[in-house]
Amino acid sequence: MTDTLSEGQKLEKGQSITSANGAYTLTLHDDGNLVLAARGQAVWATGTNGQDVVRAEVQTDGNFVLYTPDQPVWASDTLGKKDVKLVMQDDRNVGLYAADGPAWSSNTNTDEQPPPAPEAAAPEVAPEPVSAAEEASVPEPDSAHATPPPAPESAPAPEPPAPEPAVRTYTVESGDTLWAISERFYGDGSRYLQIADASGISNPDLIEPGQVLTIP
Numbered sequence: 158m159t160d161t162l163s164e165g166q167k168l169e170k171g172q173s174i175t176s177a178n179g180a181y182t183l184t185l186h187d188d189g190n191l192v193l194a195a196r197g198q199a200v201w202a203t204g205t206n207g208q209d210v211v212r213a214e215v216q217t218d219g220n221f222v223l224y225t226p227d228q229p230v231w232a233s234d235t236l237g238k239k240d241v242k243l244v245m246q247d248d249r250n251v252g253l254y255a256a257d258g259p260a261w262s263s264n265t266n267t268d269e270q271p272p273p274a275p276e277a278a279a280p281e282v283a284p285e286p287v288s289a290a291e292e293a294s295v296p297e298p299d300s301a302h303a304t305p306p307p308a309p310e311s312a313p314a315p316e317p318p319a320p321e322p323a324v325r326t327y328t329v330e331s332g333d334t335l336w337a338i339s340e341r342f343y344g345d346g347s348r349y350l351q352i353a354d355a356s357g358i359s360n361p362d363l364i365e366p367g368q369v370l371t372i373p
Contacts, residue, residue, distance in 0.1 A: 162243040167214035178247045180271030185213050191223060191231075192362045193251055193263055196272045199362050200249065201263045203231045206362070207332040215243050221253050221261065233261040247271070325372035335361045342372050 160177050162168065168191075173184040181200075183193050190206035191213050192199050209225045216222060219238030223231040235241065238255035245251055250266035252259055327338060335349035335358075342352075353361040355371040364370070 160245045162215045164215055164217050164241050167212045169212050170210075174243070174245045176245045176247050176249075176271075178271055179274065180247070181245055181249050183243075183245045183251055185210065185223075186360075186363050187365065188363065189223075189225075190362055193245075193249075193265060194360070194362075195249060196274070197359050198272075199360075201251070201265045202362065205231050206334060215241055215253075219255060219260070235260040327370045327372055329364050329366050329368040329370060331366045333364065333366075335364060338370065338372075 160174055162174060168174070168183075168185040170185055170187050173182045175182045181193065181195055183191065185191050186206070188206040189208045189210035191203040191210070193201040203223060205223055208230050210223045210230060211226055213221070213223045218236055219241050220236045221233040221241070221243055222229045233253055235253060235255070238253075238257075238260045240256040241253055241260060243251065243253050246266070248266040248268075249271070251263040253261040325342070327342070329338075335352055336346040339349040339352055340346040349361055351373055352358075352370055355373040356369075358364065358370075
């Protein structure tokens with residue numbers, strides 16, 4: 158795992174570079190979008206989803222370019238820079254550096270502490286086995302003098318549960334984004350995270366045609 162793409166190197170679909178502190182990633186998604194994320198939450202993107210981008214390349218001519226099989230669709234416009242490299246930084250910024258200094262950046266740097274890594278679930282501890290000698294030392298209850306348990310008090314009848322709201326579903330089509338789907342159902346694209354959470358999607362920028370979404 159590296160935080161840098163040097164001159165002549167590239168990302169292909171599904172590949173990433175990750176900041177040294179592990180908090181930020183720059184990933185070329187299968188939908189063609191190049192996305193900067195903080196622990197899976199999108200921060201910045203090239204907006205090239207749906208354009209069949211196959212690679213993001215740091216070229217020897219100084220330019221950082223996204224290509225479909227046929228043509229370029231996005232570039233850093235740094236043609237002519239020398240000895241360039243692209244770095245996913247610990248301050249959440251993606252920077253393109255040349256021999257004479259910074260050439261381009263995503264302008265997403267922050268002074269805030271990076272989000273913490275998700276905590277791993279604590280392993281369950283099995284109870285210690287009881288030896289035969291310990292079982293034998295436990296006295297048996299005297300059934301003749303045992304006090305019967307008190308009769309349970311009658312509890313009030315529970316109220317019938319409220320009917321669950323109807324759940325809608327939507328099948329993703331080519332070119333769809335969660336933002337656009339949210340606008341279609343809610344009239345508000347910023348509610349896309351509700352659909353992502355209900356559908357178990359960890360990365361809202363990564364949906365695929367044929368995928369069935371839950372619309373809460």
